[in-house]
Amino acid sequence: MENSLPLNDWHVRKTHLIINRLHAFVHGIALLALFYYRLTSLTEIIIENKDTALLLPHVLIFISELILSFIWLLSQPSKWKPIVRTVYPERLPGDEKLPSIDVFVCTADPTKEPCLEVMNTVISALALDYPSDKLAVYLSDDGGSLVTFQAIKQAWKFSKFWVPFCRKYKVKIGCPEAYFLTDESGPDGKFSSSQFVIEKKAIQKRYEEFKDSLEEIVAKTSSFASRDHRPAIEVISDANGERTDTDNEEHMPLLVYVAREKRSSQPHHFKAGALNVLLRVSAMISNSPYILVLDCDMYCNDPSSARQAMCLHLDPKLSRKLGFVQFPQKFYNISETDIYDGQLRYIWPRWEGLDGLRGPILSGTCFYIKREALHGTKKFQEDVDLVQLKKCFGTSNEFIKSIYRNYKPNYPKERNFSDDALQKELQLLASCRYDNDTKWGKEVGFRYFAVVEDYFTGFNLHCEGWISVYLQPSRSAFLGASPISLNELLVQNTRWYVGLNQVAMSRFSPLVYGLMRMPISQSMCYAEFAYSPIYFLALYVLAIIPQLFLVQGISLYPEVSSPFFVVFSFVFLSSQLKHVQEIFSTGHSMRTWSNEQRIWMMKSLTSYSYATLEAVMEKFGLTKASFLPTNKVVDDEQAKRYQMGIYDFQAPALFMVPLCSLYILNAASFIIGFGRILQTQKWGEMLIQAFIPLFATILHLPLLEGMVLRKDKGGVSASVSLLSAIISSAVFSQFFFKLLVRII
Numbered sequence: 001m002e003n004s005l006p007l008n009d010w011h012v013r014k015t016h017l018i019i020n021r022l023h024a025f026v027h028g029i030a031l032l033a034l035f036y037y038r039l040t041s042l043t044e045i046i047i048e049n050k051d052t053a054l055l056l057p058h059v060l061i062f063i064s065e066l067i068l069s070f071i072w073l074l075s076q077p078s079k080w081k082p083i084v085r086t087v088y089p090e091r092l093p094g095d096e097k098l099p100s101i102d103v104f105v106c107t108a109d110p111t112k113e114p115c116l117e118v119m120n121t122v123i124s125a126l127a128l129d130y131p132s133d134k135l136a137v138y139l140s141d142d143g144g145s146l147v148t149f150q151a152i153k154q155a156w157k158f159s160k161f162w163v164p165f166c167r168k169y170k171v172k173i174g175c176p177e178a179y180f181l182t183d184e185s186g187p188d189g190k191f192s193s194s195q196f197v198i199e200k201k202a203i204q205k206r207y208e209e210f211k212d213s214l215e216e217i218v219a220k221t222s223s224f225a226s227r228d229h230r231p232a233i234e235v236i237s238d239a240n241g242e243r244t245d246t247d248n249e250e251h252m253p254l255l256v257y258v259a260r261e262k263r264s265s266q267p268h269h270f271k272a273g274a275l276n277v278l279l280r281v282s283a284m285i286s287n288s289p290y291i292l293v294l295d296c297d298m299y300c301n302d303p304s305s306a307r308q309a310m311c312l313h314l315d316p317k318l319s320r321k322l323g324f325v326q327f328p329q330k331f332y333n334i335s336e337t338d339i340y341d342g343q344l345r346y347i348w349p350r351w352e353g354l355d356g357l358r359g360p361i362l363s364g365t366c367f368y369i370k371r372e373a374l375h376g377t378k379k380f381q382e383d384v385d386l387v388q389l390k391k392c393f394g395t396s397n398e399f400i401k402s403i404y405r406n407y408k409p410n411y412p413k414e415r416n417f418s419d420d421a422l423q424k425e426l427q428l429l430a431s432c433r434y435d436n437d438t439k440w441g442k443e444v445g446f447r448y449f450a451v452v453e454d455y456f457t458g459f460n461l462h463c464e465g466w467i468s469v470y471l472q473p474s475r476s477a478f479l480g481a482s483p484i485s486l487n488e489l490l491v492q493n494t495r496w497y498v499g500l501n502q503v504a505m506s507r508f509s510p511l512v513y514g515l516m517r518m519p520i521s522q523s524m525c526y527a528e529f530a531y532s533p534i535y536f537l538a539l540y541v542l543a544i545i546p547q548l549f550l551v552q553g554i555s556l557y558p559e560v561s562s563p564f565f566v567v568f569s570f571v572f573l574s575s576q577l578k579h580v581q582e583i584f585s586t587g588h589s590m591r592t593w594s595n596e597q598r599i600w601m602m603k604s605l606t607s608y609s610y611a612t613l614e615a616v617m618e619k620f621g622l623t624k625a626s627f628l629p630t631n632k633v634v635d636d637e638q639a640k641r642y643q644m645g646i647y648d649f650q651a652p653a654l655f656m657v658p659l660c661s662l663y664i665l666n667a668a669s670f671i672i673g674f675g676r677i678l679q680t681q682k683w684g685e686m687l688i689q690a691f692i693p694l695f696a697t698i699l700h701l702p703l704l705e706g707m708v709l710r711k712d713k714g715g716v717s718a719s720v721s722l723l724s725a726i727i728s729s730a731v732f733s734q735f736f737f738k739l740l741v742r743i744i
């Protein structure tokens with residue numbers, strides 16, 4: 001590299017490091033004291049044979065404490081050495097020396113993923129600040145729908161004005177929809193502002209026309225997302241789109257539409273399958289060594305992200321081992337109150353911690369990955385036998401040629417897309433049977449094993465020795481949409497945790513497979529995510545058992561005068577204070593604390609438990625996990641409630657009934673228990689046990705409001721409230737009945 005100055009830099013977050021390690025130490029000791037208490041009191045119950053019926057609740061509570069502590073332990077390495085990176089794109093070599101980049105955007109269903117949004121993402125990628133001849137954007141349309149195909153042609157037409165405009169005025173938001181919503185002040189330097197204003201007006205008019213044309217397409221064309229269609233691959237250009245009056249096509253990046261073949265008889269492996277087709281198809285057209293992957297709703301908010309990522313990929317010290325550069329997922333539609341905890345705040349500091357180890361977990365979108373890492377070509381020498389290679393990469397000779405770095409596809413030079421041989425090859429590579437009996441999805445490309453293809457692919461790359469880095473620039477590089485209703489959120493999380501469970505319950509468990517292939521610290525981080533669904537067990541126990549025994553006046557926790565009371569109080573306070581510290585240090589307020597606590601409990605009691613059930617059923621061959629994309633169509637009424645910070649409880653009974661039943665159970669048990677304490681004056685013995693339902697009742701007040709006070713459409717439906725009341729009274733009476741039998 002001519003420039004001797006480093007392209008990037010990093011430093012350790014020292015205060016975080018000290019606080020985290022100190023907390024780990026103190027909290028760890030407190031947990032040991034807590035275990036000591038539980039073990040001694042359990043032995044006491046067993047040896048003294050006091051009351052065997054008391055054994056079960058004690059054991060259950062101990063198990064839940066063990067689960068919480070286990071996950072806490074797994075989370076420690078990701079807090080051990082948080083680091084922050086800075087990049088210096090101005091130090092990059094000249095454009096002619098930059099490597100080329102392919103951008104992959106995936107969409108699946110125009111009825112759930114509005115095509116205007118998808119096209120905005122595509123356009124924002126075309127407007128990345130990168131040499132045009134080194135940029136190619138591929139849109140994978142899993143629905144193979146005519147709407148998307150026609151829309152992309154319109155997007156191309158508009159882009160031919162938009163991209164030059166962005167380049168000329170160094171526009172900071174390459175996504176037109178977002179650009180016209182903000183008031184970017186104007187050009188810097190050499191252009192007069194009046195000229196800018198005129199051109200901006202003109203381009204805005206074109207954008208409006210573009211939007212109208214999409215509306216027209218949507219109205220006229222079927223947006224049916226088909227499960228059975230032939231492959232269709234097309235480089236979008238004037239030759240096949242409508243001609244326009246500009247001739248700047250040469251200065252435009254490539255834009256390619258890809259609908260892979262789908263047959264209902266063949267598994268398509270969801271997004272991972274789509275990405276693998278893009279990997280193969282792009283190899284024939286641009287074969288860039290680096291790839292940016294984007295969800296269809298994640299637009300480029302900073303055109304310089306490609307150069308930023310190159311500051312890491314081209315760093316001679318990192319380059320050889322670096323598999324991918326991960327940016328955080330940030331969202332443009334988070335309301336001030338963020339009631340669904342959509343910003344995933346708790347994840348990104350973890351990625352800083354992981355960056356201090358072998359690097360962050362692949363997060364599905366917003367990452368620049370090295371093609372070679374996905375091909376796993378490190379394992380192959382140039383002289384490997386062709387038969388061997390075909391077993392691995394499939395039957396296409398052309399594709400096999402492409403895996404070697406010095407391969408240059410013919411396409412970009414000649415721009416001859418109608419070439420029959422090329423078309424034939426592309427059809428083969430995008431066919432639904434191409435993967436069969438190959439290593440695709442197993443050792444090559446994005447991995448199929450779990451519906452969290454991102455987590456599992458990144459996990460495999462780390463196992464193979466690749467590292468990753470995390471880059472969180474102050475200006476968000478990408479912005480996407482987060483679910484804005486409880487239902488969408490829980491559905492999405494159920495899918496994620498089914499995927500994580502699939503990994504946890506398989507031979508790929510991070511604590512077995514990972515441990516043998518990566519340092520224990522890194523495998524613990526993967527394990528924390530894979531095992532977190534078992535939170536559901538702990539939370540169900542803690543939401544039911546102390547409450548039922550509180551009502552009976554049977555104590556399951558140390559009394560106030562015992563030294564272990566301090567231990568229990570300390571463990572609770574120390575974990576809450578650590579949470580608050582993390583929230584403050586990431587610039588958030590106490591409201592974020594209550595939102596995160598509330599949503600974490602709701603997810604554990606619903607998503608995590610159903611995800612575990614589903615994964616277990618899948619293990620026994622009773623179901624098949626699937627990846628249904630989240631709905632990105634905004635319902636106005638729902639959006640209004642969300643903006644106002646009002647929960648939308650119009651979720652299926654499957655989600656709402658457990659939450660409401662447990663709420664009623666907790667509120668009722670607190671009231672009854674409190675009354676009992678008043679009578680018996682056993683304050684000391686029952687304090688912790690009364691505190692638990694009180695905490696839950698206060699934290700989840702919005703649920704009570706939804707059941708009792710609210711009359712709007714987002715409230716809890718009367719049938720759900722009624723069913724929940726019946727269930728919680730049944731639990732109570734069952735319990736009383738058993739107790740009665742025992743007493744008699």
Ligand SMILES: O=c1ccn([C@@H]2O[C@H](COP(=O)(O)OP(=O)(O)O[C@H]3O[C@H](CO)[C@@H](O)[C@H](O)[C@H]3O)[C@@H](O)[C@H]2O)c(=O)[nH]1
Binds near residue numbers: 107270451
């Ligand atoms: O069969 C499919 C299903 C989905 N997708 C695309 O996958 C992307 C992500 O789907 P979405 O419904 O938005 O899922 P999320 O849960 O919001 O996505 C998160 O979780 C996924 C699974 O872990 C990751 O793939 C994503 O990158 C990550 O943002 C979208 O662009 C979809 O169009 C496909 O291309 N084909």
Ligand SMILES: [Mn+2]
Binds near residue numbers: 295297481630
């Ligand atoms: Mn999404």
